[in-house]
Structures are given as structure tokens and as C-alpha cells.
Amino acid sequence: MPAMRRASGTMFGLAYGDALGAPTEFLTMKQIARRFGERGPADLDGDPALVTDDTQMAIAVGLALLDALENPPFTPDLITPMWRRRFVDWLDSPENNRAPGNTCLKACRGLAAGKPWVEATVAGSKGCGANMRVAPVGLAPGLSDETRAGASQLQAALTHGHPTGLAASELTAFAVRWLADGMDPAGLPAALRARCHEQRTVYHGDWLGELWQRPGMDAPETFIARGWDECLAVLDRLDEALAAGDRTSDPCAVTGAGWVAEEALATGLLCFLLFPDEPAEAIRRGAASSGDSDSIACLAGAFAGAHLGMGAWPDGWSARIEYAADLARIGGAWD
Template sequence: MFNASGCLFGLAYGDSLGKPTEFLRYAEIEQRYGPGGPRQLEGYPALVTDDTQMTLAVAAALSGERQPAPAHLAEALRRHFLSWAASPDNNRAPGNTCLQACAELSRGGPWQQASVTGSKGCGANMRVAPVGLVPWYDLDTLAGVSQLQAGLTHGHPTALAASELTAYAVRVLREGAALHEVSGLLRARCHDQRLVYRLDWLGSLWQQPGLDGPDEFISRGWDECLAALDLLDAALAAPDYGGDPCRLTGAGWVAEEAMSTALLCAVRYAQDPVGGLARAAATSGDSDSIACLTGAFLGAAYGMAAWPEEWTSQIEYADLLAGYARLWN
């Protein structure tokens, strides 16, 4: 299916809609935009945040090799992350974990030593969608690449697991899964991968104080993602009374909550993708990251038909988004 464009542009659209609401209280967003949230891009171009910028960095690293070797891809990711960190356009409230890790990556040592191992922030998976779009990756490669790109900055096991699940969700939606089926597919993936540590991709990352082995390290991440999916399923089983989605599935500052809250908005608005972006942007939490993932999921499912045609030329980085989409369409 040819939905890479819809996914990447949807991600950027959600990011742009969530940019002005990220640090507002829900009541303030509702007062400014109404209870449905913002439905129109602002500005020419409509600016995005570090979420889209880092997604493009991941896309650039992936475009270099058809079948990436872990060491080569790690260096490509390092190079593109450092280019982002040094860019004058990196002025969109970038995450502290990404900045801290990039400062360490710039020293040239092993990336495992640069990673912020205590962080499971959503910076790990708000940028992972391109991994789910590469059609020739098998599931083992998708898993390894997803976790590697997360691990360079966010070394917590939940950041790794949530990144793999986010990319896997993009993959299955692009291949034709219905949005309401995704939670069950992710839950099955959690159980299947619970004790799988990707040694070839992650190397010594698991070697942290208090851990006896890689299984103990990685299982914690999958268990926390399962808990987030439990909240998602409970929210979807209940009537939708409106209001802030973060009340049900978390504020999205951490990776598993960003994934689950974005999926909540995507499933609830499967028939109104722009409404899904608006609802995701109208949150008390990390609105731009939640909305960018919502856009990635809806765009992977429905392609460019999900989005207003005039937005294509309005969004910042449109040429880069289109160029990477062509590689994987």
C-alpha cells in the first residue's frame, strides 16, 4: 500500500497543530480553539517542532542503506542527530534527553555510553515512524532498528519497547490492519518479544547497575507497555465523553503513554482523521508528540486522502517529507 506519504505528512500535520498547545492547560486550549481542538494549520509555512525534525533525521539515516548493519546505522544516526542538534533551526523546545545525549554522542565514544539510560521519554518514539514504513525490513530488522534509534538517546527499556511497538503499529496499519485491531496486535507483540534482547543491535546497553541479565532488563519495558495498553483498552471500552484524552491514557511525556494516547485519538477518530489530530492536540500533556503520532497512525492507515490537499504545500519541510515518502511508497 502506498501510505508512506500519508504517514509522514500526517505526523508533521499533527506536530504543527500541537505545537502551540503543548504547554497550555486543557482549559486554555478549549477556550482558544473550542472543545474539538485546533483543526487548521497556522502560518505559511506551518511550523513543526523537534518531533518532525528528528523524524527527518531518522529518515535520512535509514535512506543510506537498504539492509543496515547495526554499527553502520548507529554511526549514521549519530551523524544525523548531531547535525540536528547543531542546526540553527533546532529552536523548537527540543527535549532535554535528546540534547544531553547528543552532547555525549559528539564526544565520539560508544553510543551506549552516551545514552540517557534512565529516560523513557517520548523523544524515543515520536521520531520512529520511518522505520515502520521501510517495506523491505523484516520484523527482526524493524525491531532492531527501532530500538537502536531510540537507544542512542533514551536507554530505558520502555523507550526501546515503545519505539518498536510504535513502528510495528505503523507497519501493520500500512499493510491493512484496521485501527481497532492495533491494540490487540501490539499486545501480542509484547508477549512474544518480552524476553528478546537485541544483542546485535543494542550491545552492552543492558549492563546497568542492579540487573542480572538482558532478559531482566528488556522485560521491564514490555511489561510497562502492556500496562499502557491496558489503559488504552479500558478507555476504548468506555463511552467517549470528550475532554482531555490524557485523563485516560496518560500525558504522553513518556514513550508508552505517547503511543497509547495517540492510538486512543486515532481509533476514536478513525472516520475523521483531522478531528483525530485536533483531539490529540487538545491535551494537557505533550500535545505535539501525541498529535504527531496520531497523524502517523491515521496517515499509515488512510494515506494522503486523510488530509486536506492544501496542507501539503503549507507544512514546513514538505519537500523532504515527500522525498522520503517516495523512497518507501
């Protein structure tokens, strides 16, 4: 049996979802149905099919990880300047014209100005920019669970300083890792819930430094627990939506519109888990949504690709997607 190439499936899957969801991001469900049909966009548009900042920043995370893993040991001191440089390069790129989020722009401007990242980050933001780009951390080989957790939270914290953005990013990375390792998708919600409980008071100080120090926080454990609690709450909503099993209605109706990190995680997971063996349908469901459709479909594509591998995606898409060479470089390094 040929290798499933799950890393490539993840990287290309997130880009496919991003490209499919980009044209629907600011449309209502009725507008989407009129333009694309009830099931949403069926095919990539254009050659190349353009992606958004979601894929651009996921590539930035992945390329920095490739560089870091070639220069072990993998530590926060090693990867932080690499991620800083890649994020600033993204900020300055002429291709950074895909409606990027204000949080990412503001924080990256601070990074470009040389501020310490704990000052550059937007402390109150838990936008989905924290976790739309984290899939490469889930794929990176050879990391301990503690290192993967710290790294996934750090890449979020460089721009989004809210504890829920950190926790949702860790859950996203671990979902990708577990699926790539062969976890049955049906077991994913319970595994994520258990992770929330296990990690609720774990603050990765080596990675996050003094990020927790802000008004109202008496200890790092108090800070991070808020993020895990909000993720647990949205996992309750995910369970509710999965129990209903509605594969035709707006996926944002129960789990949320996805503009914030925990809702993007839950709604992306919902789209994947409603169609665990139909990856193209999973990202179509994410694209046909009333919320942040490109980020929702991007996450659904990452989960589907980690589960099913590169061969599950439609033939011909890999030749048409924007940034195919970068996606192939990252995926091929870790397949």
C-alpha cells in the same frame, strides 16, 4: 483506484499533528478551549506551518534510513553512524530551537563529542523522544520483523536508554507497519498486546550491545522485560479508554500525558482509534489535550496516515507544512 500513498500519508500526517499540537503543548484544557474551541485547533497556522523537534528528528531517522537502504545489507554497523551523524546535525542546526527535550540534547551532545552511544545515551530516560521519531522505521521496506525490531529499538537507544523507551518504540514502528499493510485499526490493540508477550524476553544484542548492563540487572532478558511489562500496563489503560469511547474529554485522562514513551504511544493510539476514519479529527483530539500535545498528535497523525494514506488529509496542507520537501522525499521513496 489510485495508490493510497501510505508512506507519504504517514510522514505528512506526523508533521501535521506536530504542527497542530505545538501551540497547545503547555496549555490547560480550559486555555485550549478558550483559544481554539472545545475541539482544539482546526487548521495549520502560518505559511510555512512550523513543526517541532518531533518532525525534525523523524526526518533525521528517515533520511539516514534512505541512505542505508541504498547500501545493503542493512546492519547496525551500517545505520548507527548514519543516525549519529543525522542526530548531531540536528543538534547543531540553527532550526533546533523548538523546545527540544533535554534527554535528546544531552545524548546528542555526547554523540557529538565522540562518545560510544551506549555511554552517550541517557540510561534512565524513557521520554517520548524515543518513539516520536520512529515512524520511518515502520515504513522502511524489505526489513524482516527482527531487523525492524532491532532498528526501532536502536534509534531510541541512541538517546533514551530505558527499556520502556525501546519497547514503546518497537510497538510504534510495528503499529505503523501493520496499518500501512492494511490491518483493521480495531485489531491493533490486541496485536500490540500479543507482540508484548511474544517479545518480553527478547533482547536484540546485535543492535543494543551492552546497554542492559547496569545496577540491578542480572541478565539482558530482565532488562528488556521491564519495558514490555510497562507497555502492557499502559495497553490495559488504552483498552479502558476505548471501552469508554469518550471522544470529547481530555485524551490524557486515562492513558497519560504522553511525556514518557509508553504513554505517548497509548494516547496517540487512543486519539487515532477514536477517529479511525477522520484523520484531521484524530490529530485535533491529540492537540486538544493536557499533556505533550505535539508528540501525541504527531503519533496520532502517523497512525492515521499509515491507515488512510496521503489523500485523506486536507487539501492544501502539504504545500504549507514546514520541511515538505524532506517529507515528500521520504514518503515518495516508500509509497
